[in-house]
Amino acid sequence: MSYQVLARKWRPRLFREMVGQTHVLQALINALDHNRLHHAYLFTGTRGVGKTTIARILAKCLNCEAGVSSEPCGVCSACREIDEGRFVDLIEVDAASRTKVEDTRELLDNVQYAPSRGRFKVYLIDEVHMLSSHSFNALLKTLEEPPAHVKFLLATTDPQKLPVTILSRCLQFSLKNMLPEKVVEHLRHVLAEEQVPFDDESLWLLGRAADGSMRDGLSLTDQAIAFGNGELKASEVRSMLGTIDHGQVFDLLNGLAAGDARALLAAVAELAEQGADFAGVLAELISTLQRVAIAQVLPEAADNSLGDQQRVLELAGRISAEDVQLFYQLALHGRRDLPLAPDPRGGFEMALLRMLAFRPGTLQHTGSVAPAGLAQRPPTGQPATEPAPDSDTGKPTGISQARADSTEDRPAAQALPAAEPAIVASAPPSAATPAPVTPAVAVQPEPITEPAVQPAPAPQVTTPAAVQPLRSATPVKPAPTAVEDEPPEWLQGPPPDDSFDPDTDDDDVDVNQYLGDWQPAEDASAESAAEEDEVSDLPPATGLAAYWLEIYPRLGVAGLTQSIAAHCQLVSNDNAVWRLHLDPGHSALYNENHRLRLQNAITELEGQSLTLEVVVQAPDQETPAVAAARRRVARQKEAEASIQSDPLVQALVNDFAAQICADSIRPVDA
Known part of the structure; x- marks a missing residue:
């Protein structure tokens, strides 16, 4: 006898021999045992899940000589002939080869005749979705009201292609994939x-x-x-x-856990030498990550199907749950994108490197290096660190070198728009003849050999009474500096003085015009920390200092004068002479104009003539600015405490392991 393949030799002949599909078998068994038989059945599912097998067993149950039941005898002539595929009343039709309407009409011409030997004439139409629309139309009437001796058993792998009119005339059973x-x-x-x-x-x-x-x-x-x-x-x-050794998958995962890019690339090279299918390797990686995730949630549920349960548990303890989920998601995307890569190996390598790149904290471990000549910028809210000086010349490199060369020739920056010419600032006065300072320029990755533009030095006018800001007929912004988180160099030292002009109203001029494009970092945590430091330096105001906090909002001053008043402390008011201590850190823009405006405002508020003295000296009690900062810090802490104690927020934290981002919390003004 010739060899019979396992798929045919071990094809089930009874319902109890079927593996899986319990939900379908239970419905059919109950219908057969209680004689509640429908005239048309539709079995759907992917290839190899038992659609045709169940249909043949059902045909055997209907035509067994022992009677209709869910347990055919298997020994009668009808059962044997159905098993051997030669039962005359079981008409098997391959719809893929008989798609024409003429074939369907020929088939239906014999429906009216009684079965030759069996109890029922059974039409088993496989891949029924391949029939043409005309064939379906020809089948409709007979399928809905066939003769009592006819049963239709339809099977398809693509039920979406069947007309709704066909689906509505059949009992539909969807077979599941085998686990x-x-x-x-x-x-x-x-x-x-x-x-x-x-x-x-x-x-x-x-x-x-x-x-x-x-x-x-x-x-x-x-x-x-x-x-x-x-x-x-x-x-x-x-x-x-064509699959790989499962140990190689663990080598890849160990490299990911250690953040070792060298080990990962070496493992990929070894896989390439073996001619591995990288799509299959990614599939194995995804499957192993899924097992690791289960082991992290429920260690006792980790299966030992491949004899590697211990390795899975060990890996589950070395990789965080967040990293496992990240690697799993990136591996899925890498498998999807693999056909788009120029070659499979390159796409696989990029999928692994993407896992390293997006893993939190990996950049610090892998030691990423910025291009030569460019200093890496710190994250927002962190202070910039100066690059180490060059070992040969002793001079700073990168951006530090650009700052150090403020009095030397530099490469010219790109031309500024005519509407915003760069303001020319002079260097701080010194004993020697002051050298002109060129406008700040953006640092280029490579040196530019074009000659620098040397503007003429600005005139310097000094006054012994105060420090005056730079002015021009049309306020303009200086050229942007290379480092956005630091002010221009001319603001780092005392700016040159202007002559005192009592008619100049600089309270109408925005102080930001003197700061150019520089703005302080917008990091909320850094701002809050700075406010807390400022608040902690000075004790609460009492006496005259408290009285100054009370009258400050009613002074009616604005602009720079208001800012200067906010950083003052009232220390005495004897004999119609008021004395204020001005914080040295906020005295750079103070001048006689501001003193006169404050004196006039206080005189009007107090209703008496007085003289105001402003001394640049550190206050020893809270100023209005410090008090306002203290109130903002207190309100911020109250807002954070309110959010953290909110029941809905706590539910989100407990149920979804959410984290509260304190930097995103802002108090709402009443």
Whole structure:
């Protein structure tokens, strides 16, 4: 007798021999046992899940000589002929080869005739979705009201292509894909009966390669038996399937856990030498990450199907749950994008490097280096660090070198728009003849050899009474500096003085025009920390200092004068002479104009003539600015405490492991 393949030899002949599909079998068994039979059944599902097999068993149940039941005898002539595929009243039609309407009409011409031998004439139409629309229309009337002796059994892998009119006339049963566990269990039984030696790992490789199809699993087992010369070994099955050693997947995951890019690339090179299918490697990586995630949530649920349970548990303890989820998601995207890569190896390498790049904290471990000549900028809210000086010349490099060369020739910056000419600032006065300072320019990655533009030095006018800001007929902004988080160089030292002009109203001029494009960092945490430091330096105001806090909002001053008043402390008011201490840190823009305006405002408010003295000296009690900062810090802390104690926020934190971002909390003014 010729050899019969396992998929045909072990095809179930009874419902109880079926593996899986319990939800379908239970409905059919109950209908047969209680004689509640429909005239048309539709079985849907992917290849190899048992659609045609269930239809043939159902035909046997209907025509068994022992009677209609869910347990055909299997020995009568009808049962044997159906098993052998030669029962005259079981008409099997391959719809893929009979798509024309003429074929369907020829088929239906014989429906009216009674069965030759059996109890029912059964039409089994496989891949019914391949019929043409005209064929479906010809089938409709007969399918809805067939003769009592006719049953229609339809099978398809694509039910979406069936007309709704066909679906509504059938009982539809959707068959599920076979789980690898079901396939392995059945293969273990089959190989034991066939007396074929095997190991469990080889069965799991075949079960996963079957991809939900029991027929594919049996066909692959046939191939593996031939490949292994009558036995199944994991190494030979892996070689036949083109899959990799599972230990190599753990090598990749260990490299990811350690953040070792060198080890990852070495593992990829080894896989390339073996001619591995990188799409399959990514699939194995995804499968292992899923097992690791389960082991992290429920260690006792980690399966030992591949004999690597201990390695899975060890890896679950080394990688955080967040990293496992990140690697899993990036591996899925990498598998999707792999066909778009120029070559599979490059796409696989990029998927691994993407896992390293997006893993929190990896950049610090991998030691990423910025291009030569460019200093790395710190994250927002962190102070910039100066690059180390050059070992040969002793001079600073990068941006520090650009700052150090403020009095030397520099490469010219790109031309500024005519509407905003760059303001020319002079260097701070010194004993020697002052050298002109060129406008700040952006640092280029490579030196530019064009000659620098040397503007004429601005005239310097000094007054002994106060420090005056630079002015021009049309306020303009200076050229932007290379480092956005620091002010221009001319603001780092005392600016040159202007002559005192009592008619100049600089309260109408925005102080930001003197700051150019520089603005302080917008990091809320850094701002809050700065306010807390300012608040902690001075005790609460009492006495005259408290009185100054009370009258400050009613002075009616604005602009720079208001800012200067906010950083003052009232220390005495004897004999119609008021004395204020002005914080030295906020005295750079103070001049006689501001003193006169404050004196006039206080005189008007107090209703008496007085003289105001302003002394640049550190206050020893709270100023209005410090008091306002203290109130802002207190309100910010109250807002954060309110958010953290909110029941809804706590529910989000507990249920979803959410984290409160304190920098995003802002108090709302009443």
